[in-house]
Amino acid sequence: MAPSIRACLAPVFITSIFANLIHAATVTYDFNITWVQANPDTAFERKVIGINGQWPIPTITVNLGDRLVINVNNQIDQDTSLHFHGLFQKGTTHMDGPDGVTQCPIIPGSSFTYNFTVDQPGTYWYHSHSKGQYPDGLRGPFIVLDPENPFVDQFDEELVLTFSDWYHDQMPKLLADFMSVTNPTGAEPVPNSALMNDTQNLTIPVQPGKTYMFRMINMGAFAAQYVWFEGHTMRIVEVDGVYTEPTEADMIYMTAAQRYSVLVTTKNDTSANFAIVGSMDQDLFDAIPEGLNPNVTSYLLYNESKELPTPAFVDEFDPFDDMTLAPEDGLDLFDNVDYSFNLDLKMDNLGDGANYAFFNDITYVHTKVPTLFTALSSGKDAENVAIYGSNTNSFVLNKNDIVEIVLNNNDPGKHPFHLHGHNFQLVVRSEDEAGAYGNNATGLPRKPMRRDTVLVRPNGHIVLRFKADNPGIWLFHCHIEWHVASGLIATMIEAPRELQETLHVPEDHYAACRAAGVPTEGNAAGNTVDFLDLTGENKSPDLLPAGFTAKGIVALVFSVLAAFLGMAVIAWYGAAPITSGELAASQRRVEESSVVEK
Amino acid sequence: MVNVFAVPVFFICFRECLETAIIVSILLAFLKQTLGPDRDPIVYKKLVRQVWYGVLAGVFIVAVVVAGMIGAFYGMGRNTFGNTENIWEGVFGLIACIIITLMGAALLRVAKLQDKWRVKLARALATKDEPKASSGGYLKRLMEKYAMFWLPFITVLREGLEAAVFIGGVGLAFPANAFPLPVVCGVLAGVLVGWLIYRGASFGSMQIFLIISTCFLYLVAAGLFSKAVGNFEADKWNRAIGGDAAETGSGPGSYDIRQSVWHVNCCNPELNGGGGWGVFNSLFGWTNSATYGTVISYNLYWLVVIVAFVTMRYRETTGRWPLLRTKNRDEVHRDSESNSTHSEQAKKDIGEKTSANVREIRD
Structure with missing residues (x-):
């Protein structure tokens, strides 16, 4: 089943309406965090964390220099928070989002406001930073448009393309199983499928002979993805909000949380459609479950009357090495390390x-x-x-x-x-x-x-x-x-x-x-009098006992004693002279068998 | 060196063979000392043959099962026994433990009898025909009649399969020509120890030999009992973590921390053949990772053994079970001997013969 093109692409196409706004504005979002039913891989319907009753959650789009105000109201039954991944939050570290680090959790039923200025352009994303929550759905693109984008003249249209792994189970259960005595090797739960723009088999209509900028984001919990456009070369122009010298790549390896903006120029003829493939890096998976499809496919749709191609099998992944990129601003190596x-x-x-x-x-x-x-x-x-x-x-x-x-x-x-x-x-x-x-x-x-x-x-x-x-x-x-x-x-x-x-x-x-109920003064242990006294702070569990502990020694001594005592009793029994009763019993056995024989 | 001699394989063969050799040599030495070729050659031969038949039958079944395992591994590409390894090891261990325990006591009791009566008893057991008794008695007699068969048989079966699985576990790391030499050496070393025990039994008093060897048998049995409990626990743990805990070596994750009494990240008797620790495990039930279950079962085993021997001695000297009111002696006998098919008349005969025997001893 191909998802509706319109529904999936509506938030994806970003036209130039904002580009005219040169003066900084205040952009306000009211986000009610709510449960939503969704089935993005058409394999399993589940509860996901949405915003305002919608999932996928909205793309936040602002212009460089805008003030962003997000009024969050938590309507789910879990603590939450929002982190704006990649934003420096200069002067607003308290708006960064990690629950328990720069803020307290937004508890169920309560509200919280994020308010900060965005002064860096590029491709970002936002997600919950509470207790492994975002893979349940609370993660979405965050785009900062830049009228001064050095590549603005080189593309006709820009699109957002998100990649993600996807689990059918809820994170609280998966986390409990993961951090458990029964998972001693720390094997991470393996995703059930991969998604692109929170769906699969998405078709993206394109015009021939044009250049598109794809803002690609891996919003996954775990899996990195190999990404390639069949029959097309990508030109990387931005990674993680940093403009780069344009660099060609056939395949990109995008870890969880990384972003790449790539320019893709379409072919001049419309005789065929082409696949865009995201393939989860299975090296990360401890065991590959039967029937797992690590790939997700979308299509560059040149011609609706032509069929959608099946992606070719790739023997070996040979992705682009991001160490070879150079920043467009030419900032030198920091060579005096303090x-x-x-x-x-x-x-x-x-x-x-x-x-x-x-x-x-x-x-x-x-x-x-x-x-x-x-x-x-x-x-x-x-x-x-x-x-x-x-x-x-x-x-x-x-x-x-x-x-x-x-x-x-x-x-x-x-x-x-x-x-x-x-x-x-x-x-x-x-x-x-x-x-x-x-x-x-x-x-x-x-x-x-x-x-x-x-x-x-x-x-x-x-x-x-x-x-x-x-x-x-x-x-x-x-x-x-x-x-x-x-x-x-x-x-x-x-x-x-x-x-x-x-x-x-x-x-x-x-x-x-x-x-x-979280204190806002004191050291890590909550001590406000003596900041160097950390009595009562939260600690990790103790190390595994190395070797014999007291109970082990007691057990070993008891076992050895039991064995020696047992052997002593055996020796005592064995050395004791035979009694008349015993002799009688033996004799009776002999007699008895002869009775049977007769 | 590694190319022609896989050291873990040597240790696996040695330890598995050692346990079998100890049991077989003790049985053979016992037969030689009690019956001996000079006393009742026919019965002696018959019982010695039973021992060897037990060994051979065990070897044969192991060969068939191992061939099947190899076939399944290459045919279906999976380790058929891997999943249930702990279960069958535990079950075999438990059976072997029970047989050793019962036989150990029996050997010790028989050893106290005078030569003449031992020979008579052995002859009676060995020549006993198919009994017409009730089914319970039938099974018991079958066990008694072929007592010398069952212990070597179950021991070889258990050790053989264990060796096959262990070798299979370490085997992939070595080339094929690294196997024959360590297997032969391991088996020879085990046989050598068995032969030494057998020879050693010829010196000194038979009673002392039997006391020492019975102690040894009970040490092995206590280890087996504890190990069987450990096997069942390991199976449960493997299922809980959804994989083979042995993959994690002897470190964290190879055991259930919640059940652990002691754990040392070394001295694993099962990893890579176990080396000397494997031998230590075979003889004394050593484990690098003890649980409440294994420690309690080990101590419980000895407690039961102690109580049983004390009780037996009590009954032998007083003619009644402890904590019971004095019963009629005939009733006591009926309680202890489950086959109560003999007539009242037969009982009286025995009563008379008993007094005759007492006199005989005094002579």
């Missing part, structure tokens, strides 16, 4: 038997006081990293320092890392199995690519640099939603003293905290 630190990633089990993810042997656990409020309420102690808790992987950054993150992936999986509040330069990325970074890389790119979400390869490493010019609390985490749940998160505390002086958090935020 602060460099390592994040060593590993996966392991803790004492509750579940599988956790670690940076430097610490798995992230939410604090009692959202980190932003700890920074704001701690006075001079704000620069002491200890107050932010021992399970948050916090790093305090000085204003305008050049910060370098060296991430060593000691795990055989691929991970897409995302930094809030910034984009970063991709300085080094190793191949698979390269091991830890040896600090000896030569030939660093002079004008490295910048983006906000980057792939690190299995057992490889990446080196990222950014300038700490945005005071705020910014998470750095893997954008596989399962790994957010298992704690693969670090916290950047950027210029907290300046934050205390400049940031004004609106009353609305405090109201949300009061409603949720």
Whole structure:
């Protein structure tokens, strides 16, 4: 069944009505978060989280420089929040969205307002940042139109093309199964299907001989997707909100949360239609369920009277390497690093038997006081990293320092890392199995690519640099939603003293905290008197006991004693002389058998 | 070295063979000491043959099943036994444990009899014809008559299948020509230990040999009982995590933390043949990952054994079961001997003969 073209493309075609607006405006959205029934892969109807009774949720479209006001009213039975992925939120770190970090949850039945200025162009997306919630549907495109777009003359029309994996089960259940003693290997739930624009087999009418800009977004929970347009070459002009030198690519590997804008010029004849294919990277899946179709197809529809092609089988994926891109603005490599630190990633089990993810042997656990409020309420102690808790992987950054993150992936999986509040330069990325970074890389790119979400390869490493010019609390985490749940998160505390002086958090935020019963003062443990006293803070489960514990020793001693006692009794019995009764019994047996014989 | 000698395969063969060799050699030594070729050669031969028939029958069935497994693996491309491995290992372990336990006590009791009576008893058991008794008695007699057959048979069956599965597990890592040598060496090493036990039994008193070897049998049986419980638990855990926990080696995830009493990430008796830990496991039931179930069952087993032997001794000396009121002795006998087909007259005869025996001992 082909979905209705009109219904699916209505929010996708963005005409130039906004382009005339040169002066900054205020764009207001009223978002009621509601449950909606949906069946996007025509295989299973389920409850999804929609907005204003609609799903897919609306695309947020603003012009560069606009003020955006979103009035959220939570009408579902779960806490929620909204994060605007890729936006720097300069001066508005409290609008970034992560529940428990820069704000309190929007509890069921309550309201919350996001209000900030958008001063960066490009392709973004927005999603819930509460407890692995967005894969249940609360994620949508966020487009910032730019009249000054350097490529504005090179395309005729722009379209949004979202990619996503899709689960038939609800996230709360999947998360419970995932973070469980019965999932000791930490095998991530495998999606049931893949979607494009939250549907499948979408047809996109195109005109011959024109150029289209596709704003492609992977809004998935887990799966990266290989993306290609059959019979067409893509010209990459933007990644994650950063304009790039136009670069040709036949196939793109787009991790969860990455975005690419590509120019595609259509053919001059309309004799055939062409497939657009998204193919989930099955390397990520622990076991591939029978009957899983990892692919999703859409079509460039040149001619309605022609049939839709079946995509050709691809033997080997050979995607474009985003390290080779160059930013259009030509920003040089930050070569004087002020602060460099390592994040060593590993996966392991803790004492509750579940599988956790670690940076430097610490798995992230939410604090009692959202980190932003700890920074704001701690006075001079704000620069002491200890107050932010021992399970948050916090790093305090000085204003305008050049910060370098060296991430060593000691795990055989691929991970897409995302930094809030910034984009970063991709300085080094190793191949698979390269091991830890040896600090000896030569030939660093002079004008490295910048983006906000980057792939690190299995057992490889990446080196990222950014300038700490945005005071705020910014998470750095893997954008596989399962790994957010298992704690693969670090916290950047950027210029907290300046934050205390400049940031004004609106009353609305405090109201949300009061409603949720979350304190807004104190250290990670909620201690407002002694910020260095973290007694009672939230901690991860203990490590698995290594070897023998007291109960193990007791059990072993008892077992050995039981065996020796048992053998002593056997020896005693065996050595005891025979009694007359025994003899009689034996004799009787002999007699008895002879009776039978006779 | 690895190309012609797969070390894990050696250890697997050695440990599985060792357990069989211990049981077979103890049985053979027992027969030699109690009956001996010089006392009743016919019965002796018959019982020795039973032991070997048990071994051969076990080997034969293992060969057939393993051939079937290999066929299924290559024919249908799947490991047919993999899913149920823990279940059948547990069941076999439990059966072997029960047989060893019963036979151990029987051997010990028989050993106390004088030569003459042992020979008579053995002859009576070995020559007993198809009984016309009730079905319960029939089964018991079948077990008694072929007692020397069942233990080696079930032991070989269990060890053989276990070896096949273990070798299958590690086997893919090695080339085909790395197998014959370690298999032969492992089996020879096991047989050597068995032969030493058999020879060792010729020295010294038979009673001491039997006490020591019975202790050994009970150690093995206690380990088997605990291991069987462990197998059933492992099966449940495998089902809970939806896969083979052994894939995770001996580290986290290979066991259910909620049930764990101790766990060391080493010394796994099953991983890669287990090495010395595998031998340790075969003899004493060692495990690197003990659960409440395995620890309690191990201790419970010994408790039952202790209570049983004390009770037996109590009854032998007092003629009644502990905690029961004194009964008529005939009734007591009827309770203990389930086949109560003999007539009152026969009982009286025995009563007379008993006193005769007591005198005989005093001579």
